[in-house]
Amino acid sequence: xxxSVEGKPEREIANILNVRRISTDLGRPWTRGTVxxxxxxxxxxxxxxxxxxxxxxxxxxVRNSPDIWIRAERAFKPIVDQSLFEAAQxxxxxxxxxxxxxxxxxxxxxxxxxxxxxxxLIIDETERLxxxxxxxxxxxxxxxxxxxxxxxxxxxxRYIEVNRALRRMHPQIVTGAIxxxxxxxxxxxxxxxxxxxxxxxxxxASIVLVRCRTTPVGSLxxxxxxxxxxxxxxxxxxxMDQTNQSALDYYLxxxxxxxxxxxxxxxxxxxxxxAYRFEALxxxxxxxxxxxxxEVA
Numbered sequence: 001x002x003x004s005v006e007g008k009p010e011r012e013i014a015n016i017l018n019v020r021r022i023s024t025d026l027g028r029p030w031t032r033g034t035v036x037x038x039x040x041x042x043x044x045x046x047x048x049x050x051x052x053x054x055x056x057x058x059x060x061x062v063r064n065s066p067d068i069w070i071r072a073e074r075a076f077k078p079i080v081d082q083s084l085f086e087a088a089q090x091x092x093x094x095x096x097x098x099x100x101x102x103x104x105x106x107x108x109x110x111x112x113x114x115x116x117x118x119x120x121l122i123i124d125e126t127e128r129l130x131x132x133x134x135x136x137x138x139x140x141x142x143x144x145x146x147x148x149x150x151x152x153x154x155x156x157x158r159y160i161e162v163n164r165a166l167r168r169m170h171p172q173i174v175t176g177a178i179x180x181x182x183x184x185x186x187x188x189x190x191x192x193x194x195x196x197x198x199x200x201x202x203x204x205a206s207i208v209l210v211r212c213r214t215t216p217v218g219s220l221x222x223x224x225x226x227x228x229x230x231x232x233x234x235x236x237x238x239x240m241d242q243t244n245q246s247a248l249d250y251y252l253x254x255x256x257x258x259x260x261x262x263x264x265x266x267x268x269x270x271x272x273x274x275a276y277r278f279e280a281l282x283x284x285x286x287x288x289x290x291x292x293x294x295e296v297a
Contacts, residue, residue, distance in 0.1 A: 010035040011127065033124035038080070039088045040133050043172055046078035092131060104130055104138060109149040118151050119161055141243060162244045166209045170195075173238055173247075174207050180281055186288030196230055199288050206232040210265075212240050212248070222265040224253070231255050236284060239265065250278045252287075 008016075014030035024034055038044055099107075107129055112118055120132035120142055130138075135145040146153065153161070174195055178188045181199060189198040197205045210222045224237045235258065237251040253263070253276055265273070 009127075010039070031121075031125060032127070033121045036092075036124045036131055039085075040092065040131070042085075044078065044080040045082045045085045092134070099130060101138060104135065105145070105148050108135070108145060112149050112151050117153070118146055118149075119153075141245075143243070162211055165244065166211060166240070170207070170209055173209065177205075177207055177236070177281055177284065180285045181288040184285040184289040186285075188288075194227075194230060196232060203233040204230070205234045205236055205284070206230065207236045207238065209238045210240060211244050212242050214242065220267050224251070224263040224265065226253075226258060226261055226263070228261050234284075234287075236281070237263075250281055250283070251276045252278060252283055 009032075011032040014032055014035045017030040017035075022030070024030060028034075108118070108123070111123070111126055111129060115122060123129060123132040123135065123142075132142060136142055139145045139148065143153075174190070174197075178190065178197070181188050181197075186200050189201075190196070191198075195207070197207070199205055206227055208224065208227075210224050213221045213223075215221060220242060222237075222239050224235070226235055233255050235251075235253045235255070237253060239248045239251060240246070241248040251265075251273075257276075269277075
């Protein structure tokens with residue numbers, strides 16, 4: 001970015017970037033929260049990280065310890081020096097380590113009283129408050145921290161927050177899929193306007209993130225919308241877990257078998273649909289590898 005920010009807090013860094021008219025990747029002004037997200041996200045040093053949490057149907061989500069996270073190093077081109085990134089992590093960790101659980105909840109309660117509602121962005125925008133990621137780490141999830149201060153997000157507000165999170169997550173999933181295909185011996189062309197993937201020049205694939213919804217009676221539902229404007233040969237539906245923070249599983253849905261513009265999934269979908277269900281994207285990578293072998297033959 002060409003900005004010297006050594007020893008400066010996030011809000012001051014944001015002000016410097018905005019004065020220099022350097023916008024975010026979405027073309028928006030920088031805030032304390034968006035700077036903070038850059039500082040804590042490993043993708044900016046080129047790493048893609050999976051398995052931060054585990055979730056099985058009808059079970060509670062479990063936050064996995066860092067030693068079993070799956071990390072693909074150098075999956076992306078880094079834009080932040082690793083030593084600088086690690087120094088920032090040490091400073092951020094030190095902020096929350098100084099506070100007990102009770103103190104973290106107390107300052108969050110005060111923020112709720114001041115603002116009237118809470119979100120990850122509001123937390124990250126507030127000076128002298130532990131970050132939203134610190135609350136997630138300490139209490140298992142932001143929703144658990146919200147419960148402890150008596151805050152329940154209304155459904156519409158949570159819907160907006162989830163959609164924002166999924167939009168941020170989508171480029172990482174697509175990049176991870178491209179990396180996996182290439183490591184399997186295939187090659188990929190990505191349409192920059194639509195994110196449609198052409199694999200080995202033989203088939204097209206579209207990756208969609210499918211949010212989880214909870215019905216009034218507590219059942220889980222997912223609705224997949226197919227891109228009928230492009231009708232890719234394969235739609236890779238990433239079914240999110242109940243918290244909409246991590247991938248639960250993957251459905252590889254061929255166009256030839258999908259005749260409707262939408263598909264609704266429940267917790268159990270029967271053998272016909274679950275034939276397309278996979279625990280990981282390895283099936284897509286294997287398909288790309290087989291297509292490559294056929295091309296060579």
